[in-house]
Amino acid sequence: xxxxxxxxxxxRVNEILLxxxxxxxYGLAEGTxxxxxxxxxxxxxxxxxxxxxxxxxxxxxxxxWECFVATYRQPLVRAAxxxxxxxxxxxxxxxxxxxxxxxxxxxxxxxxxxLQSYRGRGSLIGWLRTTLAxxxxxxxxRNHREQPLEEYDAPVPAHEAQRPATELKLLEKAVExxxxxCDAEERFVLAAYYLDERTxxxxxxxxxxxxxxxxxxxxxxxxxxxxxxxxxxxxxxLSRRAADEALGADPRDLDLNxxxxxxxxxxxxxxxxxxx
Amino acid sequence: xxxNSKLDVHPDAEILNAFAEQxxxxxxxxKIVAHLAACSRCRQVVYLAQDAAAEMVPSVSTPAVRxxxxxESWFRSLRFALVPVAALAAIAALAYIxxxxxxxxxxxxxxxxxxxxxxxxxxxxxxxxxxxxxxAAPVSAGPAQSEARARKMAPxxxxxxxxxxxxxxxxxxxxxxxxxxxxxxENESAKREExxxxxxxxxxxxxxNPAPPASFEAGARPxxxxxxxxxxxxxxxxxxxxxxxxxxxxxxxxxxxxxxxxVFVREDSGGHWDPxxxxxxxxxxxxxMQADLGANRSGSAPSxxxxxxxxxxxxxxxxxxxxxxxxxx
Numbered sequence: 326x327x328x329x330x331x332x333x334x335x336x337r338v339n340e341i342l343l344x345x346x347x348x349x350x351y352g353l354a355e356g357t358x359x360x361x362x363x364x365x366x367x368x369x370x371x372x373x374x375x376x377x378x379x380x381x382x383x384x385x386x387x388x389x390w391e392c393f394v395a396t397y398r399q400p401l402v403r404a405a406x407x408x409x410x411x412x413x414x415x416x417x418x419x420x421x422x423x424x425x426x427x428x429x430x431x432x433x434x435x436x437x438x439x440l441q442s443y444r445g446r447g448s449l450i451g452w453l454r455t456t457l458a459x460x461x462x463x464x465x466x467r468n469h470r471e472q473p474l475e476e477y478d479a480p481v482p483a484h485e486a487q488r489p490a491t492e493l494k495l496l497e498k499a500v501e502x503x504x505x506x507c508d509a510e511e512r513f514v515l516a517a518y519y520l521d522e523r524t525x526x527x528x529x530x531x532x533x534x535x536x537x538x539x540x541x542x543x544x545x546x547x548x549x550x551x552x553x554x555x556x557x558x559x560x561x562x563l564s565r566r567a568a569d570e571a572l573g574a575d576p577r578d579l580d581l582n583x584x585x586x587x588x589x590x591x592x593x594x595x596x597x598x599x600x601x
Numbered sequence: 602x603x604x605n606s607k608l609d610v611h612p613d614a615e616i617l618n619a620f621a622e623q624x625x626x627x628x629x630x631x632k633i634v635a636h637l638a639a640c641s642r643c644r645q646v647v648y649l650a651q652d653a654a655a656e657m658v659p660s661v662s663t664p665a666v667r668x669x670x671x672x673e674s675w676f677r678s679l680r681f682a683l684v685p686v687a688a689l690a691a692i693a694a695l696a697y698i699x700x701x702x703x704x705x706x707x708x709x710x711x712x713x714x715x716x717x718x719x720x721x722x723x724x725x726x727x728x729x730x731x732x733x734x735x736x737a738a739p740v741s742a743g744p745a746q747s748e749a750r751a752r753k754m755a756p757x758x759x760x761x762x763x764x765x766x767x768x769x770x771x772x773x774x775x776x777x778x779x780x781x782x783x784x785x786x787e788n789e790s791a792k793r794e795e796x797x798x799x800x801x802x803x804x805x806x807x808x809x810n811p812a813p814p815a816s817f818e819a820g821a822r823p824x825x826x827x828x829x830x831x832x833x834x835x836x837x838x839x840x841x842x843x844x845x846x847x848x849x850x851x852x853x854x855x856x857x858x859x860x861x862x863x864v865f866v867r868e869d870s871g872g873h874w875d876p877x878x879x880x881x882x883x884x885x886x887x888x889x890m891q892a893d894l895g896a897n898r899s900g901s902a903p904s905x906x907x908x909x910x911x912x913x914x915x916x917x918x919x920x921x922x923x924x925x926x927x928x929x930x
Contacts, residue, residue: 352626370624400657407653447619451654455618458649462642509635516638523648531647532634533623587638 341380342368345444352446375452376445383438385428397453398423404454408461418464422457492563496571497579499557503550504586511546512587518543520584611643612636621647621654839865840874847887851907856888856924864888864911866924880927883913891920 351359351367359367381389401423406415428436443452507515510532517523517531529539551572558568612620612633619625620633637644839845843859850856855867857874862884865874891908911919911927919927 352629354628403657404653407656408649442613443615446615447622447624450657451618451622451650452615454653454657455614455621455646455650458646458653459614459617461649462645466642509631509638512638513634513644516641517644520641521644521648527648527651530651531621531637584641 338377341376342371345371345376349444349446371445372448373445375449376443379440379443379445379449382426383428383440385436390427397450400450401453401457404450405457405461408454408458418457418461422453422460492567492571493574493578493580495558495561495563496554496574497581498561499554499571500550500579500581501586502557503553504583506553507546507550511542511549514539514543514546516584516587520587611640614646617643617646618650621650838874839863840876841865847889849888849890849909851890851909854907854909854924856909856911858885858888858911862886862914864924875925877925877927881911881913881919881929882917883915885911886914887912 346359346364346367349367350357351364352370353359353363378389378393382393402416402419405419405422406412409415409418422439425439428438439456443449504512504515513532514528517528518525525539525543526536528543529536532539534542554572555565555568558571559565563571616625616629616633620630625633637647839857839859841859841861841863843861843863845857846860848855848857853869856877857865857867859865864877864879864885866877867874889910889912891910907922909921909924910930911921913919918930920930921927
């Protein structure tokens with residue numbers, strides 16, 4: 326009896342693993358057929374223990390929930406507090422997610438548990454943290470939209486353009502062309518440093534590189550960008566000297582949306598849609 | 602789908618977390634970096650998750666320990682097995698060290714043996730004039746050191762006795778050396794003290810002494826006999842690297858036979874050994890000086906025209922005046 330239960334459980338785990346691997350195509354590009362070795366590599370990288378616990382919780386196994394609460398309840402609250410920067414907001418966020426995980430929400434009359442979407446890639450605690458962060462960011466952005474823009478946008482100082490409009494247009498084109506030539510990592514470094522105002526250490530952590538490497542990368546990207554802008558300006562008809570002078574223009578005179586430019590090469594779709 | 606609309610689709614929490622935990626392959630990673638470069642929302646999510654992880658370092662380890670339970674239990678069982686393995690390794694290492702120390706002591710004794718071996722009365726042509734190495738020290742050493750070394754030498758002397766017995770057996774083959782070696786054994790204890798000192802002895806009556814594995818120089822110091830051999834206490838001085846089993850010296854030449862039966866000749870006291878072409882049958886086992894024998898028997902100095910005699914293992918004798926060209930006797 327017990328043996329047959331074990332066999333049934335093993336069969337179920339096998340089914341889940343196959344399902345997970347198939348859904349993500351073993352981490353390969355769509356249309357690619359995974360070899361046995363690639364499949365094995367994918368399966369080895371999975372956090373099997375976490376996945377089994379998550380699936381057991383999603384199906385409402387009581388013992389699994391006991392284990393989950395004992396292991397993750399407190400870390401979940403602490404992570405939420407760290408993310409929101411507020412004890413009250415943090416606990417509220419954690420409770421909200423906890424309720425969702427417990428399956429309080431239903432869709433089409435069916436109990437819905439976000440743990441079902443966890444497939445063992447990365448740790449479960451990491452998944453919980455990232456989920457909390459997503460909820461928080463989405464919540465903040467929703468509320469942000471409802472607030473008046475004046476509170477957030479710094480007033481643009483009134484000043485007169487010092488340079489002719491044609492020259493500024495050329496500069497805008499040159500900058501746009503130079504940014505388009507950057508690869509994904511370079512654009513990420515630029516966005517993280519100049520748009521998000523993140524420190525080099527934070528950027529380095531995300532890219533899993535040393536802080537000094539991040540610094541060198543940023544410096545090199547800026548140098549390359551400058552060279553490329555100069556080159557573009559010259560190719561647009563400016564002399565070397567005029568191109569150099571054009572680079573001295575006040576950035577506020579430029580009608581450039583760096584955010585949009587950095588989004589230029591976005592091409593891949595992902596599985597989850599952003600929260601409304 | 603334009604660039605902006607694609608940003609409405611974000612990687613899910615699992616993929617972002619796997620990216621943050623460096624659990625993605627290169628292709629997926631590049632894809633996420635490209636998305637992050639364009640999507641401030643996902644960048645913020647990653648930053649926040651990372652900040653939270655940094656603040657939760659102690660608690661993060663809790664599930665990790667639990668989740669890696671299988672691996673840890675395996676390691677834990679191995680950890681217990683490591684204790685006896687480590688103990689066995691320590692015992693083996695200790696045994697090896699003791700063995701090596703003993704071996705080194707034995708080899709040291711073996712090295713000392715020829716230096717400490719007393720010279721026989723009858724083979725004093727090979728008497729040492731200068732002791733080197735360990736044996737040389739006691740000349741200036743204190744009594745305590747001498748005593749300690751004497752204790753250390755006891756097994757060495759025993760080894761030397763065995764060596765002497767072996768060589769004595771060789772001498773018996775020739776008949777001539779038996780008496781000499783017997784005398785050497787008898788006088789061994791009396792002459793033990795002299796082994797550390799530089800000893801110069803008069804030329805032997807019969808220079809075909811069964812030499813210990815030591816080198817020697819001839820004519821180091823002329824005396825009444827005019828023929829001297831000086832033991833240097835070094836092994837392997839012959840070009841063959843083998844120990845000397847027999848040697849004989851005249852005023853200007855020294856002949857030596859190594860264990861392989863090869864004969865070497867050396868001019869004067871220094872220089873190098875020249876191999877002598879084989880002109881005899883069988884294996885050379887001894888070399889001696891006919892002239893010395895005659896001189897000593899008559900009690901006079903050896904004649905300048907010394908004649909070397911070479912004996913093979915069939916007890917046949919060859920003679921030579923220069924040690925290089927031999928004729929059957």
